[in-house]
Amino acid sequence: MIWVILAAAIIYKVWKVLRKPLKYWSDRGVKQSKPWLLLGDTWITLFKRKSFSEFTEWLYNMHPNSRYSGCYQFYIPTLVLRDPELVKQITVRDFDHFTDHRTFIDSDDDPLWSRNLFSLKGQRWREMRSTLSGSFSSSKMKIMFNLMNEAADNFVQYFVNKNEDLIELEMKDTYTRYTNDVIATTAFGIKVDSLVQPKNTFYLMGRRITNFSGLLTSLKFLGYLLIPTVYKKLKICILDKIASEFFHRIINETIRTREEKGIVRPDMINMLLEAKHGIQQDYQDVVQDYSDNTFATVHESNDITKFRQLKSLTNEDITSQAVIFFFGGFDTISTAMCFGSYELAINQDIQDRLRNEIKRTFEENNGQITYxxxxKMKYLDMVVSEILRKWPPVSRTDRVCTKPYIIENKSPGEPKLYIDSGITISIPIMGFHRDPLYYPDPEKFDPERFDQADKIMDYPYFPFGCGPRKCIASRFALIELKALLFKLVLHFEIVPSSKLQQPIQIAKGSFTPAIKGGFLFNLKKLSL
Incomplete structure (x- = not known):
């Protein structure tokens, strides 16, 4: 009997020890989730109870009457914000306390992953951001637009040339071929046609380096979260080694060829080479650039003027920035296009109105489409803005507290919250974008929300993040989306395939939003 009591006492003691870290928020008076031992709240996505985007929305709605709540990524306490003013306070006004994203890989372990703009921290991030900002101004986008426009033309012409009036496609795979070709030509200086050559090396390596599905990758992320010291000693890389070596080789060969032969091409490599050789950006051109002031466009923070630019970049730095550009554009833009196609397919009145604007613009400009x-296309911008509201490709973003911070209480029962350095702050973009308080009938696809943008300017809308660490390439992403939508809707009517599962269900095991059964649509040829 005594052994039973002893065993029970030991089990209880172990349970208390394991349970204590999962009371981090409740001990501070913060409403929190109901985490599992060892797994925290990660069990919900780990066991595929919800997709990552659904999980994000669930966290946002967990305590609807609170400005924030607590959850746990395994044993890591995370504060979930649900008050727009608090988001602005943390990401903008008090940015100095929250300068970094959460990362868990040292530069020595996987430099291609850890040296890119997203992963860099502190002063190094400030210098890199300042150095790269000018590469994404509207004037630079105008230069790169011709390359992007050519990729959109090639994409659409491939299907126009098919001797079929109705073409059935799985759109996710199809759209990634467009985004791949855009990135290849604008970021790597390589021309490929991934529809004509579906197994070209660049596309296959791009799929390989951006593929985070599968047990092995999950174990890598899990290991870096739970036993980072062991993984660092073993030098386990997150990114696929073969694909990483491929992109290293491509960048090094391109740089060497351009420097030896004096080749200048209007792409990102050229802009990064300018930075490598110490050509400084004009701050004022970057921060005062409002020539493309559409609703979703992110403008560079005035804080950029406080940052010192890097004197030069290494080839490793250039490769890392080019690869994160691949990550940022390969999957997210294709995902936005997939859900955009879905919404246009089931809302034919919206598609028809968009096509009317496209045809009118096409005729007025004699078929010559420019940046x-x-x-200037108002309804196209409204449609794209609504796609990014309802289906943000990145459902949440984060910040890490870099200096101790206090969130003052604003209502009875709310604690004065002390946030220690190292605590992760989560900003659930999907939750804000689907909140009926800000967007009535949020499940409805309604571009008219953005007819008069000033009416909702104060509402939380941040498909590209917020504050100084918001996405540097929003202009690029928006024009890439618009260029393809313009050409596609001009030449085709997008209609659902009979094989499309309706109503759609979000795939539970997907990191980025996807639907069960795939994005199956038909392109119906139109005569111009």
Missing amino acids: DVLL
Whole structure:
């Protein structure tokens, strides 16, 4: 009997020890989730009870009457914000306390992953951001637009040339071929056509380096979260080694060729090479650039003027920035296009209105579409803005507290919250975008929300993040989306395939939003 009592006492003691870290928020008077031992709240996505985007929305709605609540990524306490003013306070006004994203890999372990703009921290991030900002101004986008426009033309022409009036496609795979070709030409200086050559090396390596599905990758992330010291000693890389070596080789060969032969091409490599050789950006051109002031466009923070630019970049730095650009554009833009196609397919009145604007613009400009022409298309901008509201490709972003901070209480029962350095702050973009308080009938696809943008300017809308660490390439992403939508809707009617599962269900095991059964649509040829 005594052994039973002893065993029970030991089990109880172990349970208390394991349970204590999962009371971090409740001990501070913060409403929190109901985490599992060892797994925290991660069990919900780990066991595929919810998709990552659904999980994000669930966290946002967990305590609807609180400005924030607590959850746990395994044993890591995370504060979930649900008050727009608090988001602005943390990401903008008090940015100095929350300068970094959460990362868990040292530069020595996987430099291609850890040296990119997203992963860099502190002063190094400030210098890199300042150095790269000018590469994404509207003037630079105008230069790169011709490359992007050519990729959109090639994409659409491939299907126009098919001797079929109705073409059935799985759109996720199809759209990644467009985003791949855009990134190849604008970021790596390589021309490929991934529809004509579906197994070209660049596309296959791009799929390989951006593929985070599968047990092995999950174990890598899990290991870095739970036993980072062991993984660092073993030098286990997150990114696929073969794909990483491929992109290293491509960048090094491109740089060597351009420097030896004096080749200048209007792409990102050229802009990064300018930075490598110490050509400084004009701050004022970057921060005062409002020539493409569409609703979703992110403008560079005035704080950029406080940052010192890097004197030069290494080839490793250039490769890392090019690869994160691949990450930022390969999957997210194709995902936005997939859900955009879905919404246009089931809302034919919206598709027809968009097509009318496209045809009118096409005729008025004699078929010559430019960066400035796309920016003037109001309804196209409304449609893209609504796609990014309802289906943000990145459902949440984060910040890490870098200096101790206090969130003052604003209502009875709310604690004065002390946030220690190292605590993760989560900003659930999907939750804000689907909140009926800000967007009535949020499940409805309604571009008219953005008809008069000033009416909802104070509402939380941040498909590209917020504050100084918001996405540097929003202009690029928006024009890439608009260029393809313009050409596609001009030549085709997008209709659901009979094989499309309706109503759609979000795939539970997907990190980025996807639907069960795939994005199956038909392109119905139109005569111009």
